[in-house]
Amino acid sequence: MNGNLTRRLYIIGAGFAGQNLAREIQSKGIFGKVVAFLDDDPEKIGKTIEGVPVLGPIKDVAQLLRMNPADEAIIAIPSASREYLRELYGILKKAGFEKIRILPAIAQIIEGDAHLIQTRTIDPQDLLGRTPVVIGLKESLKYLRGKRVLVTGAGGSIGSEICRQLLSGGAQRLYLFGHGENSIYQIDRELRLLQEEGVGEKATIVPIIGDLKDRAYMDYIIEKTRTDVIFHCAAYKHVPLMEENPVAAIENNVFGTENLLHAALRHGVKRFVLISTDKAVHPVSVYGASKFLSEQLVLQAARTGSPGSYMVVRFGNVLGSRGSIMPLFQKQIEKGGPVTVTHPEAKRYFMTIPEACSLVLKAGGVGENGKLYLLDMGEPIRIKDLAEQMIRFYGYEPDRDIKIVYIGLRAGERLDEHLWSDEEVPVDTEYPRIKRVERTQTPPFSLPEILEALRPICFFDPAQPSLYRDRQKLRQVLHEAIPTVMMP
Structure with a gap:
């Protein structure tokens, strides 16, 4: 003291x-x-x-x-x-x-x-990238006043920041849903401490531990909480890790989303916002394919009788998220290097977490049913340049004090990402840095058929026991429906 x-x-x-x-x-x-x-x-x-x-x-x-x-x-x-x-x-x-x-x-x-x-x-994310757009949250979150809002993956990088910003929205209740007790405990305590110090309004905060893969439980939770709005942020996201665990990626990301949508439609949830990724565009990885299928699930739900506005918001990488390159680079710099980069020409789109979340929340209010929205990410940044800037932030000189080593692209990775596909056209909206994506043609596969083909691989079916957890069959099903997905 x-x-x-x-x-x-x-x-x-x-x-x-x-x-x-x-x-x-x-x-x-x-x-x-x-x-x-x-x-x-x-x-x-x-x-x-x-x-x-x-x-x-x-x-x-x-x-x-x-x-x-x-x-x-x-x-x-x-x-x-x-x-x-x-x-x-x-x-x-x-x-x-x-x-x-x-x-x-x-x-x-x-x-x-x-x-x-x-x-x-x-930290470096405060100094790197472009200046975030300023969004008046109190105005843009009017649609949430008095509502019951559920955030899945509330303990993750995106989910937790959405929760912080939701404190200014006047929501009646804020449900923090996640399967990791430590991360949910941490964001729950943080939000309560922010409220104690006068930040935001006095929404009732309710932490909920659960698993998207449990269909009956998701139905139970959405009914009991009488949820009005869902921000679906939860997903397994780490590309190389999901290439090693492809069945888990589809089980959680695709069927978890299906379970949540089923409950939302059944119990009249008025707004549903799926957080998606540029890796869903012409996906080469299982993670990318899982998010592409999740997008199609939400858009299908919107077409087949949603009780309100069901939409997708897609964007690229965010600076400083858990499992991203910034925390990795920081740890590598702190131990004296080397800093590992996949390829000298590898590029990614980047946005700060707070800006991405502000835009997601804005889109959630102005977005229309059945629409896919795209956040304007600016120009892609070379990972090599980002590594050099971070090394200088910590007071060192790249390649003199801290070496940069190129390790090659890992499974499921590509040199650059795209924010829209050849079948999509981005259209400006009246809202800064939010675009609407129009499709010129629908995907060339039947969504119900691909889900039925994937289901016995993810969930044991006594009639087809040999398919359970068959990674090769899973990749074959994905590749036949989405030819860009790589076969091993």
């Missing part, structure tokens, strides 16, 4: 967000002392706000500061561009700040109060 009292805090940005943080720090009196605001606005420089002097311009003042080990900088400019954040980070590191926190650029902060609990240590 005494150590915290000696900590000197510099808040970068004297706007409303920075002022909110200063008030909270001063009122609690246990996190240290706010020594100064640093700001570039000539209207603020030289003034005193909340009893704290405003110094600037930031670049000039930072060079004059004398840091001690307890000093910390908190960047409180939620609307800052990626370019400006990179510049600020360089200035603060050069000035000697070892501890740099950031108030993320999320819509809840831009349009509401900022809280110290929302700050976190700055």
Whole structure:
């Protein structure tokens, strides 16, 4: 406690967000002392706000500061561009700040109060990629006010961020559904702590442990919770791992989605949003095929009598998700390298998790029944370039301090991904970075027939015991229906 009292805090940005943080720090009196605001606005420089002097311009003042080990900088400019954040980070590191926190650029902060609990240590995803689009969440989430919302995979990277943003939506109940007790426990505790600190509105949070593959249980849960809206984020996602476990991928991703849709249709769920992936486009991997079939299941449900709006939202990679390359690169850098990249020309689309989730939530409100929506991911980024930027973020020079080693494409991977297929046409909507996908032709297979062919492979059928868990047969069924899927 005494150590915290000696900590000197510099808040970068004297706007409303920075002022909110200063008030909270001063009122609690246990996190240290706010020594100064640093700001570039000539209207603020030289003034005193909340009893704290405003110094600037930031670049000039930072060079004059004398840091001690307890000093910390908190960047409180939620609307800052990626370019400006990179510049600020360089200035603060050069000035000697070892501890740099950031108030993320999320819509809840831009349009509401900022809280110290929302700050976190700055990391590469805050500086890489393009500047996220700003979406007014309170306005775009009006359709969820008073509703009962269920998020599957609520403990995952996408699901948990959707839950955080849903706190601003005025939902009556927020059901956190997942099969991993630790991840559900963590997001449950985090959301409750955010609420205690004044973030969002007072939705009742209900954690639910369960398995999508249990059809009877999914029906029971949707009926008992009287769910109005479902965001279906749960899926097995790791491509090489799913190539090693292809039956599990289809069992969970395809039949889990079928079970959830069956329950949703039976009990009158009004909105259903499936989170999909660019790997569903001309899929080569079993994971990609599983998501393509999941898309078709939702679109079929919309055509065959959905009680509301059932839709798909497709996008590419997100920065910093669990199991993605950013956490892997970070661990490799921390141990001194090498950083492993599959191929020097491998490219992927990237978007930050908060931006992707804001757009998903927006699309969920404005989307129409039976439509597939696509998030505008910008230009693809070479994985090699991302690795080099991360190495520099941690203060090293690529190939001099930390080696980059190319290991070759793994099973189910390809050099680049596509956001739409040859049979699809992306159409602009009135909403920034949200496109609607129109199909010029329907898939050349019968969805019920392919599901029936896959079912005895995933679930034991006494009449066909030899098919159970037959990986070769599963790939054959997928390849015959979707020729792009690779055979071993």
